[in-house]
Amino acid sequence: MENEVTIRIGGESGEGTISGGDILALAAARWGYHVYTFRTFPAEILGGPCMFQLRISDKPVKSMGDYADVLICLNREAFDRNVGELRHGGVLIYDPSDFTPDSGDFITYPIPFNDIARKEVQLFQTKNMVMMGAISGLFGPPLEAITQVVESKLSKSRKSNPTLMEKNMLALDISKKYVTEQLTKRDAYQLGAVEKADRVVLNGNQAVIAGALMAHCDFFAGYPITPASDIMEGLAKELPQIGGTFMQAEDEIAAMTAVLGASFGGARSMTATSGPGFALMSEAIGYASMAELPAVIIDAQRAGPSTGMPTKMEQSDLSFALYTGHGDTPRIVVAPADVADCYTLMVDAFNMAERYQLPVIFLTDQSLTARVESVDRSVFKPLESIRRTFVLAQNGSNGMVSNGNGHAAGVVEEEHAFARYAYTASGISPTSAPGHGGSSYVSTGLEHDIHGHPDYEPADHTAMMKKRYQKLETAANELPQPQRYGDEDATIGLIGWGSTEGTIQEGVDRARAKGYKVAALHPRVLSPLPDRSMRDFINSVQTVIVPECNYSGQLANLLGAKYGLQAIRVNKYGGIPFTAGDILQAIEEAN
Amino acid sequence: MENEVTIRIGGESGEGTISGGDILALAAARWGYHVYTFRTFPAEILGGPCMFQLRISDKPVKSMGDYADVLICLNREAFDRNVGELRHGGVLIYDPSDFTPDSGDFITYPIPFNDIARKEVQLFQTKNMVMMGAISGLFGPPLEAITQVVESKLSKSRKSNPTLMEKNMLALDISKKYVTEQLTKRDAYQLGAVEKADRVVLNGNQAVIAGALMAHCDFFAGYPITPASDIMEGLAKELPQIGGTFMQAEDEIAAMTAVLGASFGGARSMTATSGPGFALMSEAIGYASMAELPAVIIDAQRAGPSTGMPTKMEQSDLSFALYTGHGDTPRIVVAPADVADCYTLMVDAFNMAERYQLPVIFLTDQSLTARVESVDRSVFKPLESIRRTFVLAQNGSNGMVSNGNGHAAGVVEEEHAFARYAYTASGISPTSAPGHGGSSYVSTGLEHDIHGHPDYEPADHTAMMKKRYQKLETAANELPQPQRYGDEDATIGLIGWGSTEGTIQEGVDRARAKGYKVAALHPRVLSPLPDRSMRDFINSVQTVIVPECNYSGQLANLLGAKYGLQAIRVNKYGGIPFTAGDILQAIEEAN
Amino acid sequence: MSQTTLTLAPKDYKSEVKPTWCPGCGDFGVLNAIYNSLSVLKLPPDETVVVSGIGCSSRLPHFVQTFGFHSLHGRALPVAQGMKMARPDLTVLAVGGDGDMFSIGAGHLIHAALRNIDITVVVMDNETYGLTKGQTSPTSPTGHVTKSTPYGLLASQFNPIATALSLNVSFVARGFSSRPKELAALIEQGIQHKGFSFIHVLSPCPTFYNTMDTWKTTVTPMPVEHDTRNRFKAMELSMETAKPFVGLFYRDERTTMDEAAHKMTQQSSAFDINKYMARYK
Amino acid sequence: MSQTTLTLAPKDYKSEVKPTWCPGCGDFGVLNAIYNSLSVLKLPPDETVVVSGIGCSSRLPHFVQTFGFHSLHGRALPVAQGMKMARPDLTVLAVGGDGDMFSIGAGHLIHAALRNIDITVVVMDNETYGLTKGQTSPTSPTGHVTKSTPYGLLASQFNPIATALSLNVSFVARGFSSRPKELAALIEQGIQHKGFSFIHVLSPCPTFYNTMDTWKTTVTPMPVEHDTRNRFKAMELSMETAKPFVGLFYRDERTTMDEAAHKMTQQSSAFDINKYMARYK
Numbered sequence A, B: 001m002e003n004e005v006t007i008r009i010g011g012e013s014g015e016g017t018i019s020g021g022d023i024l025a026l027a028a029a030r031w032g033y034h035v036y037t038f039r040t041f042p043a044e045i046l047g048g049p050c051m052f053q054l055r056i057s058d059k060p061v062k063s064m065g066d067y068a069d070v071l072i073c074l075n076r077e078a079f080d081r082n083v084g085e086l087r088h089g090g091v092l093i094y095d096p097s098d099f100t101p102d103s104g105d106f107i108t109y110p111i112p113f114n115d116i117a118r119k120e121v122q123l124f125q126t127k128n129m130v131m132m133g134a135i136s137g138l139f140g141p142p143l144e145a146i147t148q149v150v151e152s153k154l155s156k157s158r159k160s161n162p163t164l165m166e167k168n169m170l171a172l173d174i175s176k177k178y179v180t181e182q183l184t185k186r187d188a189y190q191l192g193a194v195e196k197a198d199r200v201v202l203n204g205n206q207a208v209i210a211g212a213l214m215a216h217c218d219f220f221a222g223y224p225i226t227p228a229s230d231i232m233e234g235l236a237k238e239l240p241q242i243g244g245t246f247m248q249a250e251d252e253i254a255a256m257t258a259v260l261g262a263s264f265g266g267a268r269s270m271t272a273t274s275g276p277g278f279a280l281m282s283e284a285i286g287y288a289s290m291a292e293l294p295a296v297i298i299d300a301q302r303a304g305p306s307t308g309m310p311t312k313m314e315q316s317d318l319s320f321a322l323y324t325g326h327g328d329t330p331r332i333v334v335a336p337a338d339v340a341d342c343y344t345l346m347v348d349a350f351n352m353a354e355r356y357q358l359p360v361i362f363l364t365d366q367s368l369t370a371r372v373e374s375v376d377r378s379v380f381k382p383l384e385s386i387r388r389t390f391v392l393a394q395n396g397s398n399g400m401v402s403n404g405n406g407h408a409a410g411v412v413e414e415e416h417a418f419a420r421y422a423y424t425a426s427g428i429s430p431t432s433a434p435g436h437g438g439s440s441y442v443s444t445g446l447e448h449d450i451h452g453h454p455d456y457e458p459a460d461h462t463a464m465m466k467k468r469y470q471k472l473e474t475a476a477n478e479l480p481q482p483q484r485y486g487d488e489d490a491t492i493g494l495i496g497w498g499s500t501e502g503t504i505q506e507g508v509d510r511a512r513a514k515g516y517k518v519a520a521l522h523p524r525v526l527s528p529l530p531d532r533s534m535r536d537f538i539n540s541v542q543t544v545i546v547p548e549c550n551y552s553g554q555l556a557n558l559l560g561a562k563y564g565l566q567a568i569r570v571n572k573y574g575g576i577p578f579t580a581g582d583i584l585q586a587i588e589e590a591n
Numbered sequence C, D: 001m002s003q004t005t006l007t008l009a010p011k012d013y014k015s016e017v018k019p020t021w022c023p024g025c026g027d028f029g030v031l032n033a034i035y036n037s038l039s040v041l042k043l044p045p046d047e048t049v050v051v052s053g054i055g056c057s058s059r060l061p062h063f064v065q066t067f068g069f070h071s072l073h074g075r076a077l078p079v080a081q082g083m084k085m086a087r088p089d090l091t092v093l094a095v096g097g098d099g100d101m102f103s104i105g106a107g108h109l110i111h112a113a114l115r116n117i118d119i120t121v122v123v124m125d126n127e128t129y130g131l132t133k134g135q136t137s138p139t140s141p142t143g144h145v146t147k148s149t150p151y152g153l154l155a156s157q158f159n160p161i162a163t164a165l166s167l168n169v170s171f172v173a174r175g176f177s178s179r180p181k182e183l184a185a186l187i188e189q190g191i192q193h194k195g196f197s198f199i200h201v202l203s204p205c206p207t208f209y210n211t212m213d214t215w216k217t218t219v220t221p222m223p224v225e226h227d228t229r230n231r232f233k234a235m236e237l238s239m240e241t242a243k244p245f246v247g248l249f250y251r252d253e254r255t256t257m258d259e260a261a262h263k264m265t266q267q268s269s270a271f272d273i274n275k276y277m278a279r280y281k
C-alpha cells in the first residue's frame, strides 16, 4: 500500500510515548494525511506499560489497522507485549541498549535513542523527539511538519525554559541525520507529499465538548470518572465563556438530579459519566422519563462489569442503557460511530431531549473518547440547536430568564391548572418553566393527570403510559434513517453500533474485494430503532451478523426482541476493539 | 357455581373494610374453604378509598375472580368505583342511610349497618362485624368460624378491654339475625359445609419471610419502601430469634453494600426493596456478579416508572432485573407465581445464590405481597438449605466463625495466593471466608486473575467473562424445568411469569371448556431461562401469547432475544392484575 | 378560560390540590407558615419553586401555587442546587422530611453546606418515616420501638443542628410546627438570607409517633442574649436536646456559589464553532 | 504446595501484590503504619479484613496479606458495617480516600457514626482525587485550581474532624503519613477502641497536589494537656485548620451496635418451620 503506514509505539507510561505519538499524528495531519489513533493506558497512575498506535494514510482511515507496519519498542516488556501485533515483514525499531529482540519475520532498525538523547542532546526527556526524528528520516513525514507542532506545543513554556525548544529541535535533527546516514532502508513504507486539506485533529471527547457547546448547553453537573472526566473538565473551562454554569457534584446521583433541577428551570442540561456512575443514575433517569424532563446523559463505556477495566474499551452498556430504571421508561439511546459523530450526534442528542422531553443517553466508549482522528473541518459547522417551547406567559413575559419585573403587584393565573401533560397526537405536551406566568406546575415522579396532579386511576395510568411511549413512535418517524453501506444485492448483512463502524466498513470492503456480497447498517439511534431501515435491511440479506465488543450480544438481543431476528453473533470481549481482520473473518465464516 | 362466591367490599380506609375482609378470609379457610384475596390501598396514609375482594371456593382458587358476585358498598364513592366490577345479576349490599344506589342489573339487600352498630351494639367501630354477620347470614360461613377468628385476634386486648369482644360478638349476632329475619334471600350464592383441610392462610410477604427463615438467612439489611417494608419488619423481629442479624440502612445503596460485606463474611445475606430502591442497588448488584458474592435481592415490584403508583401492581421490572448494572453481569432472576412459591422459591433463591455465587433477584409484586391465599400446610415443610463450601483451613479450623484459637502464635499460609477464582468446568470456583486459614483473598470489582489480583490482559478478561457466564449454563442444566399446563396437543400456548400464573391457568381452563386447544408455561427462573422446556413449548404450538402486566412486553422481549420468538403480546398496564376473563379474551382473539 | 388576579395573600399560594395528610399532622402548620412567608415577601409564584423529595412532608409542593418539583427520595437538595445554579433569578425552597434529608439524603446535606448555594431548606422532622408507616429515622431517639426496631433502636439520635453548625452552614435555625408565626418569620429570614439556609422544624406525626405533647412542653425559645454570630455558643445550645431551642442559632453571610458562578459568565459571548475549532487545526 | 509459617512481623502482612502508587505517595506511609499496627496487635490475618472503596488509596487492601474487600467508590463503610454485624468476631478496617469517604460516601459516614459499629476507619486525605487525576475533593481548599476548577474552587473546605465530633463519633484522631510511628500507634488504638474509630490521615499526593512540604511545616502535635474526653475542646482544636493537630481528639466508649445486636441473638434457637407456621393456621 502506498502512502500509508501504521506505526505502533510500546513503552512505559511517562516516557513520552503517548505525547510523542500525538505530535506525530498532528504533524502528519497538517502535512495533509488522514490519521487515526488507538492507545492503551496503564492501570497505574504513573508508569506501567502503554501503547500508542497511529495509522497514517492518504485515503480516509476507518480503523486502527489490523497490524502495525512499524513497531517501536522502548523496552523488553513492550517488545513481548506488542510483537504479536507486528505485520509479517514489518519493521521493528529499538535501542540495543534497552534490549535485544528475539529474531522473527521482521526488519530491524536498531537506533541508540538513549545515547542520542542523553549524550548528544544532553537532555534525556527529548527521547521522544529522537524517536520522531527517526520516524521522519525513515518514513517520510517532513521534519518541518513535526517541528511546527512541537513549536506550538512548547510556545507557552518558551519564556520560562528557552533551551527546551532548542534541545527538542536538536534531538529531531540529530536523530533524523542518524537514520539517514547510518541505516540502510530495507522496508517499503514511505509517505510522499500529498495535497493539503482543511482538517481538524481531535479525539472523541474533544468533539463531544464542541458538540455540547454548539448545542448551547446551559448547565453541566458531573462527577469525575474515567474515561468521561475530560468532558467534565473541558466544559468546566468552556461553559462560563458561553454563559453556562458548571457544578462538580458529590456523586453521580447528585449530578443527575442537579441536571433534572436545571432542566426543570428550562436549561439545556447534561452530565457525563461511565458505567459505575451511570448505574447510580438509574433512578433519576427514570424520573426524567416519567416527569418528561429533557436531559442528556453521556455514558462513556469502559470494560465492565463493575469497576472492571477502567482504561479498556467495551460496548457493554447498551442493554443497561435501554432498560435503566424500574418500570417502563421511554428514553432515547444514541451511539456515535466516530469523532465526527461525537460532534453532530451530540447536538442531535440535545435537540431530541428538548423536542421529545425525555432523557437521551449518549453511548460513547473508551476507545472513541481517546481516538484521535483527522476530520474534515466542514463537519464542525454551525448546527441548529432547538429548545423546547415554553408556554407563553399570560402577562407577556416569555423569555426563559425572567427579570422579575411585572410581577411585583401580582400575577395572573388561569383558573384551572396548566395542562402540562396534555394528551396530544405526538405524545409531546406543552411545557413550561419558572418565569412563565400562568403556567406553573409541579413536576412529580408519581403517576399524574394532565395537570401533573397525583392520580392512580387505571385508565389514567394506561393513557399516560401510552402518551409517554407515543413520543418514541413520533421520534422514530421523524428521525433520519441510517444509510446502508456496501452491496445492494448483498447476501450477508452486518449490523453494528457505536465506535466500530469504520472497522466494520473496512472489513466489508475487504470481503467485497474478495468477491463476497456484503452490506452493513449502523444505526446511530438505538432507541427508538429506525424500524423501516432495520426491517428493510434484515429482509434484504440472507444472513445477518451482529459484531459487538461485548459478551452477551446486546444489540443482537435487541434485534431479537424487536424483529425476532436470530443473528450470527460475533463477540469480542477482551477490552480491545475489533480489527477489520476480525470482521473479514466473521464474514468468511458466515458464508 | 356451587360452594363458591366472590365478595367485594368497597369503603373508606380506616373503616375496618380490610380488617373485616381478612377475618372473613381466615374464617372461611378454617371452615375448610380455599380463599384468595385482592385489595387496593389508597394513596393517603389515613382515609381514602379502598377495596377488598375475597374469593371463596371449595375448589382451589387460582385468581381473584373476574367479577364480584357480591358487592358491599360503604359509601357512594365506593358504589361508583366498584359497581362496574359486579357481575350481572349479582348482589349489592349497602346501608340506605349511606346512599341510594342507582338501579342496575343486580339484586339489592339494604342493611342498616350504621344503625345496628351505633344504636343496637352501641359501638360504631363494630360496623365491620355487622357486615360479617350479614355475610354469614346471607351466604353461609357459620358464625362460629368467624367468632373463632375474632376471638384469637382480640385475645391480646381481652384484658385491657373486655367489653370489646362482647360487643363484637353482639354485632355479629344481631346482624345475622337481622338478615335472616328481615331479608328474603333472592340470590343463589350459598356456601355449604365442606371437609376440613390442613391449610395455612397468609400473604405473599409473610411466605417470603418464612422462606428466608427456612433458608437460614444470617443477615438482612434494608431500607423501608412500599410494598417491601413488611419483609424488613418481619425479619427485624424474627432474625434475632434464629441467630441472624438485622440492620436498617440509611439508603438502599448502603443496604445492598452491607449485604455484600456480610456475604463476604460468609453469611447468607439478603435485602428487600421495590423499584426505586432497586434502581439504587444497580451498581452494587453488578459488584456481586463480578466478585461472585452470593446475595438475594427481593424487588417487590410496584407500578412504575419512577415513584409511580406505590400501592399498585405491575410486572414492569423484569427487563431492568435482567440487565441491571453496567457491563455484562450474569445474575439469576426468579419470580414467584403464588404464595406457596414465595416460600419455596425463596429457599431456592438462597440456595442458588450460594451454589452459583452470584446475585439472585427475586421479583415479587405488589399484588402478591398483599395477596392472602389458603395454602396446604404441607407446602411449608422443612426444606434443605445449602451454604457455599468454604475452602478448608490449612490449620484445621473449618467453621465459619473462628474463635481465634490456634492463631495466637501465627498462622500458616500457602506460598501462593488462594485461587479464589480458579477456572472450573462449571464456572463455580472454590471460595472462602474470613476465619479460614490460608485461603485469604481480596474481593474486587476490578477484573482480576484467578487469585483476585487486578489483571487487565485481554485473554484473562475473556476467560473470566466466560467463567462467570458458565455458571448460568451450569444453573440452566441443574435447575428443574417448568411444568406445562393444559393440552398436550395445544395450538395456542401462553407463556407468563410471576404472580399471574393462576389467572392464566384459569383463563386456559375456560378456553379449554369452550373447545380451544390451549396450554401454558410459567417459568419461575427467568435468567437463565430453562431453554429446553421453553423451546419445546414454543415449538409445540402454533401461536404463542405472552400476557404481562406491563407496557413494553418484557418477557416477550426476552423470548425474542433468546429464541427469535415473535409472540402475540397482551399487555395490561393500569396498575391492576389480569382477570381470567382477560386471558380468555386474548386466547379467543388469537385464534 | 376565565382568569383571576392574585393579590399574593397567603391563600393565593394555595393550590387546587388538597393536602393528603392525616388530621393533626404537623406539616399543616409548616405549610401555613410557608404560605405566610411567601406572602409577606410577595414572592412571585412564577419565579418561586418548591422542591421536595419523597415522604408525607415531601408532598408539600403539590399544595403550593408556585412551580414545584416533587423529586425522588433524598434528592431535594441536589435538584434545588442544580436549579438555582442554572436559574439564579429564582427563589428556590427545598422541603422534606427527616428521612429524606438526614437518612438517604445525608450526603447531599454536607455538600449543600459546603457549596453555600442560595437556597432555603425546611426539614419537617417528625423523628419517623411517616409515609412508609412509622419506621425509625436518623432523628428517632435511641431505644425507640417501631415495627423495624421491635427490640428498640440501637443507633444514636442524629443532631441536625450540631452537624449543620460543624459544616459552617451560613444560616441555621429551628422552628416548631405548632408555633407557625415564629416559623413563618424564620422561613422568611431564611429566604432573605443570601446563602444556604437550613431550617429544622419539629413537626409531629400523630399517626405513627406522637411527639406533639412532649414538644409542646420541651420546646424552648432561643435565649434572647444569644449572639447568632457565635458559632461555638450555637453549638453548645444545639447540644440541649432535652429542651430543643427554637429560633435562629447562627448566621453568617458569605459568597454563594451561584453568585460566584454567574460572575464568571459575565465575560461570556455567543459560541462560535469556527473560532472554537481553530485549536484543533 | 509448600508452606511457610508467619511470625506476624510487619512484613508478614505484606501481600504478593506490589503497590501501584507513584513514588513519594503518602499512602506508602499509611500502608506501613497499618502493617505495623497489625503486627503489634498480632492480629490473625485470617480474622482481619481490610475494606476499601475506589481510589488510589483504596487499592490498599490488595497489598495486605489479610482478607480484603476492595468495594465500590464510596461504599467502604456500609460494606464494613454489614460485615461486622454479620461477623462480630472479625477485626474490620475500612480505608479509603477523601473523595471516597467525604464526597460520594459522605452520607454513610454520618450513619456509621450513629450506629457506632466496632470498625476502624482510616481516611487517606490528599485533598484531591488522585485516581482520576487531580480534580478537587471536599477537602480541597477554597480557590484551588485544578482541571475541574479552572477558575478556582468555589466551595468551602470540609473539616472532617469537626463533623465527626458533631456526630459524636466515639474515637476521633488525626495522623500524618510522614509520621508513620505516631500513625501506627493511632491505628493500633483505633482498632483496640470498642466502637467506630475515625482516623483522619493527611497523606499527600505528590503527583497531583503536593501538600507534603506545607504539611511538614504546619502539622502540629496535639497539645499534651488536651483531655480527650472533652468534646468541646476537641471541636475547638479541630477548627485550627492552618496548623492541623495530629493525635487523638476525642474518645468515648459506649455500646456498639454489633455488640447489642448479638446480645439479642443469645436466646436464639434453630428455626422450626412447623412451629413457626402455627401462627397462620
Ligand SMILES: Cc1ncc(C[n+]2csc(CCOP(=O)(O)OP(=O)(O)O)c2C)c(N)n1
Pocket (backbone or CB within 6 Å): B223, B224, B225, B226, B252, B276, B277, B280, B307, C054, C055, C056, C057, C058, C073, C096, C097, C098, C099, C100, C101, C124, C126, C128, C129, C130, C131, C132, C137, C205
Ligand atoms: C429510593 C427510595 N427508597 C425508599 C422509598 C420509600 N420511602 C418513601 S418516603 C420514605 C421516608 C419518609 O420519611 P421522611 O422523609 O421522614 O418523611 P415523612 O413521611 O416522615 O414526612 C421512604 C423510606 C422511596 N420512595 N424511594
Ligand SMILES: Cc1ncc(C[n+]2csc(CCOP(=O)(O)OP(=O)(O)O)c2C)c(N)n1
Pocket (backbone or CB within 6 Å): A223, A224, A225, A226, A252, A276, A277, A280, A307, D054, D055, D056, D057, D058, D073, D096, D097, D098, D099, D100, D101, D124, D126, D128, D129, D130, D131, D132, D137, D205
Ligand atoms: C461511582 C463511581 N464514580 C466515580 C468513580 C471514579 N473515581 C474513582 S476513584 C475517584 C476519587 C478518588 O479520590 P479519593 O477517594 O480521594 O482517592 P485517592 O485516589 O485520592 O486516594 C473517583 C471519582 C468511580 N470509580 N465510581
Ligand code: SF4
Pocket (backbone or CB within 6 Å): B045, B046, C020, C021, C022, C024, C025, C026, C027, C056, C057, C126, C130, C131, C204, C205, C206, C207, C208
Ligand atoms: S403519617 Fe404522620 S407525617 Fe404522614 S401525614 Fe400522617 S401524621 Fe403526617
Ligand code: SF4
Pocket (backbone or CB within 6 Å): A045, A046, D020, D021, D022, D024, D025, D026, D027, D056, D057, D126, D130, D131, D204, D205, D206, D207, D208
Ligand atoms: S496519583 Fe497521587 S494519590 Fe495516586 S498514587 Fe500517585 S501520588 Fe498517590
Ligand SMILES: [Mg+2]
Pocket (backbone or CB within 6 Å): C055, C097, C098, C099, C124, C125, C126, C127, C128, C129, C130, C137
Ligand atoms: Mg419523617
Ligand SMILES: [Mg+2]
Pocket (backbone or CB within 6 Å): D055, D097, D098, D099, D124, D125, D126, D127, D128, D129, D130, D137
Ligand atoms: Mg484523595
